[in-house]
Amino acid sequence: xxxxxxxxxxxxxxxxxxxxxxxxxxLAAAVVILAALPYVAFTxxxxxxxxxxxxxxxxxxxxxxxxxxxxxxVGQQAYVGVGAYTVLAFANLGMHPFLALPLAALTCAVFAxxxxxxxxxxxxDYFAVGTWVIxxxxxxxxxxxxxxxxxxxxxxxxxxxxxxxxxxALTYWAALAIAALTVTGCYLxxxxxxxxxxxxVRDDETAARANGVGVxxxxxxVYLVSAAGCGAAxxxxxxxxxxxxxxxxxSVQWSAYMIFIVILGGIGYLEGPLxxxxxxxxxxxxxxxxxxxxxxxxxxxxVAGAVWLPHGLWGTITRTTGLQLFPVGYLLRTExxxxxxxxxxxxPKRRIGSST
Amino acid sequence: xxxxxTLVQGVxxxxxxxxxxxxxxxxxxxxxxxxxxxxxxxxxxxYLVVVLLGSSFLPLWLVIxxxxxxxxxIGYATxxxxxxxxxxxxxxxxxxxxxxxxxxxxxxxxxxxxxDTRTIDFGALNTGAFRLGPISVSYLGLLTLALAVAVIAGxxxxxxRTRTGRMMRAVSDDADTASLVGANSRHLYxxxxxxxxxxxxxxxxxxxxxxxxxxxxxxxxxIFAFEAVVIGGLGSLGGTLAGGAVLxxxxxxAAQIDPSSTLLAGxxxxxxxxxxxPQGLIPQRAV
Numbered sequence: 001x002x003x004x005x006x007x008x009x010x011x012x013x014x015x016x017x018x019x020x021x022x023x024x025x026x027l028a029a030a031v032v033i034l035a036a037l038p039y040v041a042f043t044x045x046x047x048x049x050x051x052x053x054x055x056x057x058x059x060x061x062x063x064x065x066x067x068x069x070x071x072x073x074v075g076q077q078a079y080v081g082v083g084a085y086t087v088l089a090f091a092n093l094g095m096h097p098f099l100a101l102p103l104a105a106l107t108c109a110v111f112a113x114x115x116x117x118x119x120x121x122x123x124x125d126y127f128a129v130g131t132w133v134i135x136x137x138x139x140x141x142x143x144x145x146x147x148x149x150x151x152x153x154x155x156x157x158x159x160x161x162x163x164x165x166x167x168x169a170l171t172y173w174a175a176l177a178i179a180a181l182t183v184t185g186c187y188l189x190x191x192x193x194x195x196x197x198x199x200x201v202r203d204d205e206t207a208a209r210a211n212g213v214g215v216x217x218x219x220x221x222v223y224l225v226s227a228a229g230c231g232a233a234x235x236x237x238x239x240x241x242x243x244x245x246x247x248x249x250x251s252v253q254w255s256a257y258m259i260f261i262v263i264l265g266g267i268g269y270l271e272g273p274l275x276x277x278x279x280x281x282x283x284x285x286x287x288x289x290x291x292x293x294x295x296x297x298x299x300x301x302x303v304a305g306a307v308w309l310p311h312g313l314w315g316t317i318t319r320t321t322g323l324q325l326f327p328v329g330y331l332l333r334t335e336x337x338x339x340x341x342x343x344x345x346x347x348p349k350r351r352i353g354s355s356t
Numbered sequence: 357x358x359x360x361x362t363l364v365q366g367v368x369x370x371x372x373x374x375x376x377x378x379x380x381x382x383x384x385x386x387x388x389x390x391x392x393x394x395x396x397x398x399x400x401x402x403y404l405v406v407v408l409l410g411s412s413f414l415p416l417w418l419v420i421x422x423x424x425x426x427x428x429x430i431g432y433a434t435x436x437x438x439x440x441x442x443x444x445x446x447x448x449x450x451x452x453x454x455x456x457x458x459x460x461x462x463x464x465x466x467x468x469x470x471x472d473t474r475t476i477d478f479g480a481l482n483t484g485a486f487r488l489g490p491i492s493v494s495y496l497g498l499l500t501l502a503l504a505v506a507v508i509a510g511x512x513x514x515x516x517r518t519r520t521g522r523m524m525r526a527v528s529d530d531a532d533t534a535s536l537v538g539a540n541s542r543h544l545y546x547x548x549x550x551x552x553x554x555x556x557x558x559x560x561x562x563x564x565x566x567x568x569x570x571x572x573x574x575x576x577x578x579i580f581a582f583e584a585v586v587i588g589g590l591g592s593l594g595g596t597l598a599g600g601a602v603l604x605x606x607x608x609x610a611a612q613i614d615p616s617s618t619l620l621a622g623x624x625x626x627x628x629x630x631x632x633x634p635q636g637l638i639p640q641r642a643v
Contacts, residue, residue, distance in 0.1 A: 066448070072448055072451055074392070074455065117631070118627055118630050118631055121630055121631075121634045122586075122630070124388075124447055124451075125384070125388075125389060125390035125447065125450075125451055126390065126582075126586070126590070128390065128392070128451055129390060129392070129578070129579070129582045130586075130630070132575075132579065133579055133582070133583065133623055133626060133627070134627070136579065136619070136623055137620065137623045137624070137627065140619055140620040140623065141620065144616075144620075252575060256455070256459055259452060259455060263452055267448070291467070292463040292464075292466045292467045293463075293467065295459055295463040296459070296460050296463045296464055296467070298459065299456040299457070299458075299459035299460035299463070300456070300460060302452060302455070302456035302459070303438070303452075303453050303456035303457060303460070306442060306445070306448075306449045306452035306453050306456065307438070307441045307442050307445060307449060307453060310445050310446075310449060
């Protein structure tokens with residue numbers, strides 16, 4: 001701290017600036033405008049937006065897991081499925097499906113605890129395939145319950161009497177609320193101690209452990225949060241389609257979508273999934289009629305992106321312009337001392353060393 | 357005698373899984389990468405054989421002799437053109453590239469051949485069996501097991517007995533230092549990938565003759581191969597053979613008790629090994 005005072009310029013470590021606050025306000029305004037959509041748009045438009053929010057939630061959760069936690073999973077569809085089936089199970093017991101949504105997230109977080117004991121024994125690539133096997137196990141176990149529809153799936157009770165327009169609007173708001181909560185939650189999580197610990201773990205696990213970072217605890221926390229988010233997304237999916245089919249809800253395709261969105265948008269940037277989900281959503285609308293060509297093109301873009309655009313679209317943008325919507329890192333800002341600005345510019349949010 | 361019969365069927369099924377796993381194990385051993393398109397490549401090889409058999413008058417043995425080197429060549433080219441770039445960008449990139457490749461191959465096959473199931477016609481070999489007392493042993497299962505043992509022995513001996521193999525081990529340990537003594541890591545990695553692609557093509561062909569297949573079967577094949585590797589112990593090829601046998605036996609006995617629990621039983625054994633013996637049945641010896 002003191003050494004900085006002797007420099008011929010003011011140096012301060014800052015995190016937030018004017019621009020992020022403006023964009024933050026903009027995003028908040030976007031959420032408010034989006035919330036009003038069911039009053040002005042047709043059900044078709046809101047239904048398409050539900051798909052978008054589900055993709056955004058899943059991608060944000062995968063980004064948290066892989067981009068910040070360093071855990072590349074190909075098995076998050078386990079929690080999409082468990083979330084959907086939790087809503088179904090509570091609806092079977094007579095609970096209103098919308099009220100079961102938080103329970104779906106909670107159930108997934110609970111299931112994720114024993115799962116993480118097993119999955120965390122594997123590292124890197126083996127973790128990826130291991131989580132995939134675990135997702136298969138969840139599917140194979142759930143289809144053994146006849147009360148949940150077995151291998152054929154089941155329709156969701158409890159919503160048939162509801163007015164379709166109202167149901168559409170409620171689904172839309174629930175999806176929007178969970179998406180907003182997910183993005184904000186990721187931001188707050190990554191801003192805090194956990195974020196710092198995770199970034200350290202991702203960059204060098206051994207060094208982080210040596211410096212006293214609670215590596216396993218941080219990773220497990222992120223794994224649980226990610227499971228809960230995917231569970232809520234699965235709950236939205238079953239409410240939106242009013243039925244569940246085990247092979248579809250536990251499909252590895254969900255992981256493919258998550259990975260594609262995050263890679264395209266920019267892995268390790270909170271803005272990445274948002275941008276990636278928008279691009280993916282547009283591609284999906286454009287290519288939906290082409291059957292399996294659509295997935296082939298997605299695969300090609302994914303491969304090309306992973307090799308030639310490792311930082312994704314947002315990473316490229318932020319590296320060239322310095323723009324950040326959700327600043328979670330710290331920047332060193334230096335300005336030469338001049339009589340006029342000396343007093344004004346030294347009001348940084350944080351200085352080096354001031355936090356300890 | 358039911359018991360002995362199931363035992364024999366299980367071991368032969370395990371041979372198939374071990375054959376699938378050999379390439380996966382080799383690529384992980386040399387390049388520390390898991391090829392998520394492994395299973396889809398096997399299915400693609402099976403389709404190639406079906407197409408070649410259907411559109412020409414070539415005999416089966418010649419078709420297989422064309423298909424295997426062709427897949428090895430594809431493997432060499434894929435490593436040089438694609439995997440080498442992603443390996444440079446980091447492990448995450450490699451995983452994503454192979455996952456993307458898996459989606460491309462799977463949906464490409466779906467587009468070209470529809471979702472109908474196919475089988476490779478091996479003539480009398482498809483169903484032929486000889487009786488050993490009360491036990492029926494299929495020629496195909498026995499051939500697969502023999503091929504698995506031969507492939508695994510080959511992949512095991514190759515790194516220690518040949519010059520290329522020794523260079524490959526050196527590159528795997530430290531590519532920069534190995535390059536000082538003239539090892540071309542790009543070429544050697546590509547050789548390893550070529551061997552892996554060739555063996556997985558063989559596995560796909562044997563599997564396609566044993567039972568019917570469709571484009572969506574790749575991920576399942578990958579998972580079985582992966583389970584065989586982990587149950588046997590990472591990096592140990594002898595373990596892979598044992599892991600395949602354990603998986604095959606589990607599935608065969610589970611099918612005997614309750615056919616719907618076949619897959620689940622295999623996965624549960626895998627998870628149990630992960631939980632109680634994470635180093636696998638036959639862990640890698642310290643070098």
